[in-house]
Amino acid sequence: MSSGLFGLDGLQPAPAQVWGAVRLMPLVQTRPIDDLRIDPLAFGEAFGLVGLDSRDPLLASQRPEDWPETVYASYIPHAYVISFGKRQAEAVWGGRLKKSGGKKLDLGPFKVRLLHRMMKKDCRDRWRILPLHLAMEGFLALHFAGPAIAWQEYSRQALTYGLSPRIEGSISGRAIRGLEDALRVFEIHAGQVGMAVFVADALAAMMVVSHPDDYRRLHRSLVEDFFCDLMLHYGLYSQVPEDLCPRMRTEGIRSLADLQSAFSSMRQGWHDAFSLLAEGLLERTLSMETVNKAGPHRLLRFVTRLDPARENHIGESIVREDGRVEYLKTYRLSAAQTRRAHLLQVLAEHGWHLEDAAGALNETRRSLTRRMENAGFGYLLKENVRAAARSRRRK
Amino acid sequence: MxxxxxxxxxxxxxxxxxxxxxxxxxxxxxxxxxxxxxxxxxxxxxxxxxxxxxxxxxxxxxxxxxxxxxxxxxxxxxxxxxxxxxxxxxxxxxxxxxxxxxxxxxxxxxxxxxxxxxxxxxxxxxxxxxxxxxxxxxxxxxxxxxxxxxxxxxxxxxxxxxxxxxxxxxxxxxxxxxxxxxxxxxxxxxxxxxxxxxxxxxxxxxxxxxxxxxxxxxxxxxxxxxxxxxxxxxxxxxxxxxxxxxxxxxRDPTQLATYLLSLGIPERRARLAELEAAMKASAQRIVREVPYRLGRVSMVLDNSFSSRGSADKAHRPLAVALASLYLVEQASASLRAFWTSPIAHPLLARAQGSTSLGQALLDALAWKPDQLLIVSDGFDNDPPNGASEVLRVYCSRLDPGAEVEIVHLNPVFDAAHLMPRALSSWAPTVGIRDAKDLFLMIGFARFAKGSMDLQALEAYLQRRMLEVLA
Known part of the structure; x- marks a missing residue:
């Protein structure tokens, strides 16, 4: 893990368009490069199981012999194939260039695709990644191993299996009202390589690829990505509230020239709103983890420094040596997800010692226990510890 | 009551x-x-x-x-x-x-x-x-x-x-x-x-x-x-x-415009003289039949991405805008057109770019016309409400006497609101499907604006009825 600032080098925001509660802000690449191309690889069956052979020796040693390897299960409609170098295969219609990847498991009404690893090298200069799941898996795996020291408060399960199973919920882009329509009706700009999606003016996701043609192909697939459940509610704000629509000042306008200047400032104000709106992600300190490297390209996943008082994002990106962003996908964490992760982080920082962690959070040991219970981590603690916290509360 | x-x-x-x-x-x-x-x-x-x-x-x-x-x-x-x-x-x-x-x-x-x-x-x-x-x-x-x-x-x-x-x-x-x-x-x-x-x-x-x-x-x-x-x-x-x-x-100007919008830009450029002559002649033929004449007119025409219409009616909004331009050209003393994204020649128009109606409106008003015609689907997004704000401030502060007659012609029916989407309450909005109805609709705009009462509207319908049944 390293840390750094989030930046969007070489990308220019273009005027945003608003449809219902959804605002799409196009990101335009000023100096396009074409040695990294991204292809979507659609899976017919949306449910997927991804085997994660852990490279974390601690986790591997903890795993009993008969315990299956760590598995990530989710809705996975597609993968991206990332190819480096200008070696695009020329296709003829009907030709089959891509293997669909993984095995299929037929479970009656469901079909499940079995995949191997979040990110896999198909051949020397091609990667297959599962977009956004890479970042989400990184997030779920935070402190996944559980307590490193066998403090007596922790249950046997926590000590043996860590946090497993660790579950977070999210919603599909189709559930956000207006997103699908917005993707259809808004024009793709010349040179557009990315987009920031705002729902009710909260940053929901950001997506960047390296080439405008790739973006054109992937534009509509955004609706298949997952978003935090907060966005479902935000999407129900049917219109941009009147107050947020730009208004023009009326006083002091005596000629057309005055009107023109008032209009220009209103328009400028609307365009400048981007930096303000995306504040939750831009200029934030990130903890980053490099997943893989190929030549000058580095695939990494990141989490903004978890702060329950602010909006937090996770994401994955490919960054070139010169700092240029060639691929980016982010996911906004909901407040509850942030709180859970933050709690784990504080516990881990203090060696999973309850008193120390409670001290860092300005709380008592009992209230921390209750908080863990509320966050869904009660199963980590022994029954008597949980009961004690409960009985105190009843008094 | x-x-x-x-x-x-x-x-x-x-x-x-x-x-x-x-x-x-x-x-x-x-x-x-x-x-x-x-x-x-x-x-x-x-x-x-x-x-x-x-x-x-x-x-x-x-x-x-x-x-x-x-x-x-x-x-x-x-x-x-x-x-x-x-x-x-x-x-x-x-x-x-x-x-x-x-x-x-x-x-x-x-x-x-x-x-x-x-x-x-x-x-x-x-x-x-x-x-x-x-x-x-x-x-x-x-x-x-x-x-x-x-x-x-x-x-x-x-x-x-x-x-x-x-x-x-x-x-x-x-x-x-x-x-x-x-x-x-x-x-x-x-x-x-x-x-x-x-x-x-x-x-x-x-x-x-x-x-x-x-x-x-x-x-x-x-x-x-x-x-x-x-x-x-x-x-x-x-x-x-x-x-x-x-x-x-x-052919009617709208049909002709739909045809030429279906051609690629290079082909349109190669046949520009022929197409332009046809547009003009077609517009002349329509205008000859209506007694309506306009003065100094500026037109704001929407050629944003959304003017490409749908699979059912490809390029219809843009075709209506284009045909209206040629019709008004024939029927007005002088005319200037302001497109939302500027183009070299009207017949080379394409549906692309965002809609900045506000700026086009300002340019059109600066030309000091007698009449201002806006042909747009009413969706304005750069910035949102830009045109509506310009109209509001202009009509309330700069032209309270309504010396410039502003009409918004909308080729698109907005299903949710049961009518063509309005830009602003300061300019009447009327629907238009075929550009040759343009002059009829400009006349009808008086009703839409609210300056005429129900009796006048009923009398108008009755007059039309007696005309056609005669």
Whole structure:
């Protein structure tokens, strides 16, 4: 893990368009490069199981012999194939260039695709990644191993299996009202390589690829990505509230020239709103983890420094040596997800010692226990510890 | 209270007439055809139930064919009104509408009466009379054979002559006295007979007899209508048929604009002089027939991405804007056009870019026109509400006397609001489907603005009715 600032080098925001509660802000690449191309690889069956052979020796040693390897299960409609170098295969219609990847498991009404690893090298200069799941898996795996020291408060399960199973919920882009329509009706700009999606003016996701043609192909697939459940509610704000629509000042306008200047400032104000709106992600300190490297390209996943008082994002990106962003996908964490992760982080920082962690959070040991219970981590603690916290509360 | 009722009535009617000028139940860029259909059929039913007389009179207001047909169907389905005067007036209006509709639409209307199971005495009388008055019934029986058959069987119409055998018998067998019926019979086996049939019928036989496309097109050409020729112009080009004369100047400006927008930019550039001459001549032909003249006009035309329309009506909003430009050019003392994304030549227009109506409006107002016409779908996004704010401030602060007449013409029906989307309450919004209705709609805009009361609107509809029934 390293840390750094989030930046969007070489990308220019273009005027945003608003449809219902959804605002799409196009990101335009000023100096396009074409040695990294991204292809979507659609899976017919949306449910997927991804085997994660852990490279974390601690986790591997903890795993009993008969315990299956760590598995990530989710809705996975597609993968991206990332190819480096200008070696695009020329296709003829009907030709089959891509293997669909993984095995299929037929479970009656469901079909499940079995995949191997979040990110896999198909051949020397091609990667297959599962977009956004890479970042989400990184997030779920935070402190996944559980307590490193066998403090007596922790249950046997926590000590043996860590946090497993660790579950977070999210919603599909189709559930956000207006997103699908917005993707259809808004024009793709010349040179557009990315987009920031705002729902009710909260940053929901950001997506960047390296080439405008790739973006054109992937534009509509955004609706298949997952978003935090907060966005479902935000999407129900049917219109941009009147107050947020730009208004023009009326006083002091005596000629057309005055009107023109008032209009220009209103328009400028609307365009400048981007930096303000995306504040939750831009200029934030990130903890980053490099997943893989190929030549000058580095695939990494990141989490903004978890702060329950602010909006937090996770994401994955490919960054070139010169700092240029060639691929980016982010996911906004909901407040509850942030709180859970933050709690784990504080516990881990203090060696999973309850008193120390409670001290860092300005709380008592009992209230921390209750908080863990509320966050869904009660199963980590022994029954008597949980009961004690409960009985105190009843008094 | 009475005043309030009158206002509601006026608004209802304006909404309805506006919708009838614009909507055809086809998909638009921002809404599907199902949404449009639901919205429109609600309006029809609502107005028919509440304002029956005025509803019928709308037939004379110059609304589009789709809605004329819908009104006739609704009236036929609802049975005849009580009073004699109303009944007579309605019947005359229905007769007028049926005879003025294009042939294919009139037959479709009668066929739909069957589908909707409307078969009252009045409906049967209307069908009988319509068919009795057709001058070219035999030809139409061949061209619209299936429709004609359904109409006959639904209305239990008898025909003693060959028509009955042609419609209901096996048309491939037994000689007919009527030459075109016999040609239809022979066309089942013989290529020569095929060229005596209308083009749309011959097309089916040509496929059946596997006639090479170039030979078929070259030989059927004399039987084609000018609209059919215009439609197959691209195919004729592909088949390298040389003397395919399409009289573009006879097409309406909107149709011509739709055709030229379907061409690629390089082709348009190569044929620029020819296309421009055709546009001008076509516009001149329309303008000659209307006595309306405009002064110094500036036009704000929307060529943003959304003006590309939908799969149902490709490029329609942009075509309407383009055709309006040429029409106004012919009818005004001086004209300047302001596009939302500037272009080198109007005929090289493409639907792209975001909509910055506000800036275009400011430029247009700076030119100090007498009249300002805006042709746009009303979706303004750079910035949102930009145009609405400019209009608000301009009309309230700079031009409180309304010296500049501003009209917003909207080629797109907004299903959710039951009317074309308005830009601002300061400028009246009227729907427009065909650019040749432009002058009618500018006149109608006075009602939309609210400066005229219900009596004036009723008088207007009555005058239109007396005009067309005269």
């Amino acid at each position: 009475a005043e309030y009722t009158a206002r509601i009535e006026r608004e209802d009617l304006i909404t309805f007439i506006n919708a009838c000028f614009t909507c055809t139940g086809q998909a638009e860029f921002y809404s599907s055809s199902a949404e449009q259909g639901v919205s429109l059929s609600f309006l029809h039913e609502y107005i028919r139930t509440n304002y029956r007389r005025l509803y019928a009179r709308c037939l004379a207001a110059g609304i589009n064919h789709y809605n004329q047909a819908e009104i006739v169907l609704q009236l036929l389905g609802a049975g005849a009104p009580e009073s004699d005067a109303d009944r007579q007036e309605e019947s005359r209006l229905i007769r007028y509408a049926l005879s003025s509709l294009p042939t294919q639409r009139a037959y479709k209307l009668l066929e739909q009466a069957g589908q909707r199971r409307i078969n009252n005495r009045r409906c049967r009388a209307v069908v009988r009379q319509f068919l009795a008055e057709r001058k070219n019934l035999v030809f139409e029986a061949v061209k619209y054979r299936n429709r004609m058959r359904r109409i006959h069987s639904h209305g239990h119409l008898r025909s003693e002559d060959e028509l009955g055998r042609f419609l209901f018998g096996d048309a491939a067998e037994g000689r007919f006295e009527t030459p075109i019926f016999d040609a239809y019979r022979r066309a089942h086996y013989e290529e020569r007979a095929l060229y005596e049939l209308p083009y749309s019928v011959a097309e089916g036989f040509a496929a059946k007899l596997s006639i090479p496309r170039d030979r078929f097109l070259a030989r059927i050409a004399p039987r084609m209508t000018s609209a059919e020729k215009a439609r197959t112009a691209r195919a004729a080009e592909r088949e390298e048929i040389d003397d395919w004369r399409v009289d573009w100047q006879r």
